[in-house]
Amino acid sequence: MAAENKDHRGAAVRNKPVDHWSVEGAAPGAGTTARERVRQLVDESSFLELEEAAARPGDARPRGSGVVAGYGTVDGRRVAVYAVDCMVPGDALDEALARKIVKVIDFALKTGCPVVAIHDAGLAGWGDRTSALGLYGGIFRRHVHCSGVLPQISLVFGACVGSAVFSPALTDFTVMTEGTSCMFTAAPDAIAVATGEDVGLQELGGARTHAAASGVAHYMAGDEEDAVEYVRALLSYLPSNNCDEPPVHPCEVARDNCIEDLELDTVVPDSPNQPYDMRQVLESVLDDGEFLETQPLFAPNIMTGFGRVEGSPVGVVANQPLHFGGCLDIDASEKAARFVRTCDAFNVPILTFVDVPGFLTTVAEEHNGIIRRGAKLIYAYGEATVPLVTVIIRKAYGGAYDVMGTKPLGADLCVAWTTAQIAAAGPHTAMAPLFPHEPVPADHSGVASAEERRATLMADYAQTLLTPAASGERGDIDAVIRPSRTRQYIVRGLRALRTKREALPAKKHGNIPL
Incomplete structure (x- = not known):
């Protein structure tokens, strides 16, 4: 029976059963060409291809035909797109293919538009060959130059193998499809020879593995249509480049309390050890209750994603008490840090909702570097210059509280609910x-x-x-409010912060504890 999954809108998506692929071939039954996938992403009749006339008459395999590259529009906004075509028989990356990819990324840098890459090379193609190594380096360098300047999104629809996997890893968001896409640096056969481990394609590098275990994928789509819709939704929250403001969709926001607001007064249980769903808080604050979550399967003890307040995009970071009580661990710290830096790079204000009892205290976490890797979240908030608004819901204990966008760390506004518990320890x-x-x-x-x-x-x-009174006396919080007043407080706060301008000390770049 086909597996069932939920897409980013919460609708059921039925996945087609997929046989394991041979390492020497592409996915069976793959029939969608790169051009068809590009046209599915961009607005109708908007795509203009680069080097469409580059093929020489009589070529059995036209030069560069394994990549379709160009630009079009998504919801009327220009994007640069390139797609690897597994339908074209080929071998490793060659100069013609690399030239088209480099050319479209350079075009995006010159014109200031996002880059969307569609990967499906097939398991036989785009392998590591000596001639291809330098070509990959040129592509990777351009991804690095685009980082923090242009939004970069990768769609992995088939196999992405060997050196090619580092291209999606360098982009801001990676979307994979369950059962039909995979990414790995070495194929299962190579692992079996080197280590004796027997592992299947999907177990090694399938969408679920990278969405839940490794954190490489930001979203596991049920099918290609769901994946494309998620990418279009992501683009709707992001500006075209770091010099632009995110797209605004003005809407009316009720000034008085509504039913959803009043429900917040009872969302926190009487027992401090009883969990609740932080999503209810987020949906009460965001326009129309819409929250586009990123990496929902990875480190679920912290939630990251996008929403809107008065039609303007905001990034959301929130502890999730339903998982580990909302504790911070290595994965949660790195997930949140990456997201905060992405929002800061693209001028998206950040809302932080705090209910954190501490860092996860285990020997394994200490040995794996929770000190160094947890410090990434401190660094991300400490260097952020976008508007920062923090709401303390319940627990805010010790060092974990310090790293969650506190006012001393740089938050512009910080408010505590009447249920807040702020202390050095529980x-x-x-x-x-x-x-x-x-x-x-x-x-x-x-x-x-x-x-x-x-x-x-x-x-x-x-x-x-444990009361917020002491923090209020020190100036670490601006107000103690009833939960039902949260939306109005955030609306007024973000209005006041629209003209915020802040510059960090001049430097080449910081040295984040990687």
Whole structure:
């Protein structure tokens, strides 16, 4: 039976069952050409191809025919596009193919428009050959030059193998299709020879692997149509380049509380250890409740994505208490840091919703570099110059609170709900040194009194130190509000910050803790 998946709009998408491909061939039944895929992406009759007349008469395989490159419009805005055509028999990347890719990226840099790449080379084509290595380097260098200047998006519809995988990795967003696309640096056969590991194509580098485990893919689409729609949606939130403002779709926002606003007053449970869905908060604040999430399957303990407030795009970073209680770990820190830097590069204001009990404390996290890799989120917020608005929902404990877009870290406005708990540590952690774990005496003497004393001290701690009052006195928060006033506060705050201008100290570039 075909697998079922949800697209970015929440609709059911039925995936076609796909056989495992041979390493020496392309996906069976692949019948969509590169030109057809480009036309599916851009507005009707808007695509103009570069080097369309480059083929010489009589060529069995016209030079550069394995890549279709040019420019068109998406919702009336110009984009540069190139697509690798697996339908054209070929071998490794050659000069004609590389020239077309380089030419269209250079065109985008000159004209200031986004770049969308469609990858489907087939498993037999675009492999690593000595002649191709330098050509890849030229493409990669242009991706780097475009980074932070133009939005770059990759669609992987088939196989993307060997050196070719680093092209999507250098772009801002990568979209894959479940069951029909894969990315890996070495094929399963090569891994079996080198290490003896037996792994299938999809397990090694399929869309689900990269969307949930590695974080390489920002969205796992149910089919190609869903993937293209997601890319079009992404482009609607992003400017054409770093000198432009994001596209605005003016809309009327109710000034008075609506039903969704009032529901926020009861969204946080009475028990501090009971989870709730942060998505309800986001949908109450954003226009029409629309939230385009990025990397929803990877590090789900933190949510990132785009929405609109009064028709203007905003980026959203929010702890998700439904997963790990909203704790920050390595994956969550890097996911959020990357997203914050993307928003900052393209002039998209950032809303941060905080409910974080701390960093995930395990030996594995420490050994894998949570200190260095968690610092990436500090760096991302610390260098951001776009409007930053932070809302503290519930828990805001210790160092994890510090890294979540706090006012000392650079937030322009920071507000706390009446349910906020801001402290160096949660009550259980704070009480731990006073009540070390010791063997209980056989007669249980003193146990009840110790538990009562612990409960009393925890209650006192919560009443005196977990309230946002102390943070308000230090100026770390601007106001304590009822949850139902959140949308109005954000609307007014973003209006005031529309003219924000901030410049960092002059430097060649910073040195983020990679």
